[in-house]
Amino acid sequence: GLIRELIGIDVMELELKHRLKIRKVIIVPGNSDESLMVKEDLGKACAFCMKKYLTGKNIIAVTGGSTMAAVANVLTPEIGKKELLFVPARGGIGEDVQNQANTISSIMSKNTKSKHRVFYVPDQVSNEIYQSLIKEPEIHEVLNLIKSASMVLHGIGDAITMAERRNSKPEIMQKLVTNAAVGEAFGYYFNEKGEIVHKVLTIGLQLEDLAQIPNVIAVAGGTSKAKAIKAYMKKAPASTILITDEGAARMLLKG
Numbered sequence: 001g002l003i004r005e006l007i008g009i010d011v012m013e014l015e016l017k018h019r020l021k022i023r024k025v026i027i028v029p030g031n032s033d034e035s036l037m038v039k040e041d042l043g044k045a046c047a048f049c050m051k052k053y054l055t056g057k058n059i060i061a062v063t064g065g066s067t068m069a070a071v072a073n074v075l076t077p078e079i080g081k082k083e084l085l086f087v088p089a090r091g092g093i094g095e096d097v098q099n100q101a102n103t104i105s106s107i108m109s110k111n112t113k114s115k116h117r118v119f120y121v122p123d124q125v126s127n128e129i130y131q132s133l134i135k136e137p138e139i140h141e142v143l144n145l146i147k148s149a150s151m152v153l154h155g156i157g158d159a160i161t162m163a164e165r166r167n168s169k170p171e172i173m174q175k176l177v178t179n180a181a182v183g184e185a186f187g188y189y190f191n192e193k194g195e196i197v198h199k200v201l202t203i204g205l206q207l208e209d210l211a212q213i214p215n216v217i218a219v220a221g222g223t224s225k226a227k228a229i230k231a232y233m234k235k236a237p238a239s240t241i242l243i244t245d246e247g248a249a250r251m252l253l254k255g
């Protein structure tokens with residue numbers, strides 16, 4: 001109702017932080033489902049937040065998606081005055097090239113005039129292939145960098161939207177529907193309770209690794225992502241900073 005509309009953004013930020021039990025929430029005005037400018041504002045808010053938490057030397061692990069691409073687009077050399085090394089958080093998880101973590105990490109390094117490492121590993125690896133791949137010196141080295149990241153930047157997606165975008169097999173789609181998956185992050189799919197109902201097997205950062213990473217910044221907005229954000233935040237480390245928009249925030253606060 002009207003009372004809710006009148007609640008200021010700063011009040012919503014505190015209320016959401018409290019409800020989601022995370023470190024901080026930053027809300028930009030508008031709804032990124034409806035406006036590309038709002039998505040760009042999410043990117044700018046993320047860049048501002050990064051600047052605040054960067055130290056002398058930083059390894060920054062990033063995931064894929066259009067929101068992360070929006071972050072990459074607004075990064076500038078100014079932010080790269082600190083020592084930065086960008087790495088993809090996980091191996092391929094079935095996205096088109098413009099949405100892949102490798103692509104986004106390389107754009108981030110280019111725009112900040114800093115370094116990056118590529119991490120080309122296939123998605124859906126079997127345990128055997130996994131065991132032999134991690135013995136490859138190049139892969140082993142990048143994997144160590146990823147695991148020692150000081151900052152992680154990641155998106156959150158609606159489960160079915162993400163599975164469709166990744167051309168997931170019919171049996172995976174069925175599994176997600178049967179288990180009522182609503183959210184996705186890092187290739188993990190969650191139900192409303194925050195339980196993992198499916199996971200894309202790939203090399204790189206695993207959900208349990210996040211607890212060791214000092215700065216975890218999640219960037220996700222749009223009314224359509226409210227359920228996904230709520231679900232994922234049940235599993236997210238308490239150190240998470242969420243950058244979202246008014247569209248998602250108002251929907252989250254209704255619940």
Ligand code: G3H
Binds near residue numbers: 066067156157187
């Ligand atoms: O894992 C979540 C997705 O990367 C989010 O993608 O930012 O294009 O909605 P998106």
